[in-house]
Amino acid sequence: MLYILASHHSNISFSACVAQLYFVIFLEGVECFLLAIMAYDRYAAICRPLHYNIIMHRRVCYRLLFGVLLASMFHSMLHTVLIIRLPFCDNIINHLFCDIPPLLKLSCISTFLNEVILFGVSGVFVGLGPLIFILISYVYVVLNILNISSKIGRKKTFSTCVAHLIIVNIFYGTGSFTYVRPKSSYSLERDKVVSVIYNVVTPLLNPIVYSLRNSEIRRSLMHACKKYAGTCRNKEAI
Template sequence: MEVKNETHHGFILLGFSDMPDLLLPLFSIFMGAYIICIVGNFSISMLIISQPQLHTPMYVLVGNLAFVDLFLTSITIPRALYGLISGNTYISFHGCFLQLFFLLAVGNMDSFLLAIMAFDRYSAVCHPLRYLSIMSRKTCICLVASSWVIVSLHSALYAIMTSSQALCKWVIPHFFCDLPVVMLLSCSVPSNLEQIGVFIECGIIILGPLFFILVSYILIIRAVLKLQTSKGRWKTFSTCSSHLTIVIIYYSTILFMYFRPSSIYSPANDRVISIVISLFIPMLNPFIYSLRNKQVKSAVKSLTISFKLKNFGRSSIWEPQEFVMMKMKFDSGPG
């Protein structure tokens, strides 16, 4: 691909140019997955907002996770879809580093939210009588707000540091501006001291939340094993199943993406992992929390019955006895 002089004011995203026969199928898959992701995360956010029984610390955090996933997907996928259908893969210099900033911020926010959710599960399992005082509304707001401050400062630091480097290349072998591939465009090779500093700082931001999650689950498992019956142990630990599933999927891809040996790096593998992180994990999260969670299912059931009562309760098509039976079923709560 010829790189014109105008790309010195921006970059060419190679994306999937090495697979021209697959551009249309890829567009269809990405578009379908993106729509599912948007609808799923938006729906679970609205469900949590509208249903009082979900106004608990855990589901407030789930709602924040859904918002972050919406943001994460919308940073990269629409631009990739436009490039696939139009063939225009140019991105401006400022657009690239703005995308890099937001991508780092919301990506790291995912990690911090999962760590806060682990603390929530630890409080619920290990300190059930003091749970509401430990995970109060004020505590949740402070934890989420401080996390946003940390990830924003971290992202701003790397976006500014990377954009201020002298760049010798203007072609990015990716479908968005990610930190590892953008750093490869630099004319200078970072010193060993700089590499160690970057590794330690990134390790703290990425692996710090993971360490916190692991400690939380060690304490949770220890508390669960003290329960007398296997049924009680299973019931208690099942409250963590949705969160644990997301943690395993998310961190297995993140660790392979950013901490794998450079000897096994390849642009094709990098693109596949990036698609999983930026599209398919955010798409799966709402389903994990809805299909594996009784409270969410109960809230959906209550919302559905409320909708039917509101829209059909006064209809002459309904017999009065049928309406009374549905109202009694709704008032008695989920079965």
Template structure:
């Protein structure tokens, strides 16, 4: 036992795809397609916002940050998954694992905060239209966007520091497809009670706070929309918020499943699916949702495509 406790883990083995012994080439092609669509879609949104002056508003300023964030989030996990498929060896070094988890938690935490800021932006636009230009001026937008990134990195620093203090006693098989806090806690040896308490407390504060801001913002938005006399104004307000509501529902819904598992945990297959739906699929869907449901984005795209 003494020898076992002193064994230092230098790499981890992912078991997320162990239930699929064959057909890894097809999984490689699926994840490659998802990654390419994610990168190209978000680059398109970001580029359109920079090129078209009609999109130079707070809403699209925050959307450009979301596009950058989705590119970063997808790039933290998918390239390593693709390399492991090519090498036919689902491993990651200890240092790479800690780095991957740090940036994963940073970007997911930032996205939660950014979605809350985008909800507040919609609240001010619909509920306080006369004061919108003052409440969401350039200085405020830059400050809010910067705060979301700081929020995510502070959250991640705490969780990663807690994980780096864990001992693994030679156990290095992770029931997951990338390094994340819950699966690492499961294979740690020794007393992890303090880590779990601090982790849950931080998760509740850092994760629940943005969600409450979203709920409160949309409560006031819905109340304001229902009071509108004009059907045209009501329809425009709903259409403005619909894309963001879909993105918020997908993100927080999958986040709830990913970080609030039952005590017995999910099956390996379910856990892999939940993780994919939380960190890999949403960055691909976000640009599609905003481009397909947004007339201004589609108009900007047509202008760029038809420009000489």
């Protein structure tokens, strides 16, 4: 996608389109599952602090990561195979990249099976399942925070969850809008904007939002801003 935007060369081969579709779905699945694991990590850190090192042991993290990659690979392969079997009446994709909704629009035959898998597997297993897990984890987290007597302690504890909640809201809100809908309600012009949010804006915000929780990074950023402002003032004075 970056190559096409930079070169203004909008043609893409069928094999490259399929590869792009596979990796887009794969990485979206990885993001969904990792957000759920991060919610569990917050639950363990806040609700079970004395057992945190046992619950989130390095070996456990490796197993969770392996499970995420395996589930995402299977999910992506399933959709990719179902898309490949479709005959297409047109070869012009009205979208920024190869994705499921715009490709279904080009199909010459019924895409009922694709839509059922999209709702059933993607909507329930990859989308709704992790989201419910995240909500349950945060119910326990909020109940635990409310039991903290100190107002400063409650604020400090809740601040560790804010960054994660922001990413969850942006990613799930835009992702569900794009995928968990019947084919008849697709609006590709509108979906272009939404797809940019969860495929470009969310990954862009990830390092910014999570890194700004670190006090050393915040201090370094403030120092860099002050230094830049001072340099600009000196140039204006000259």
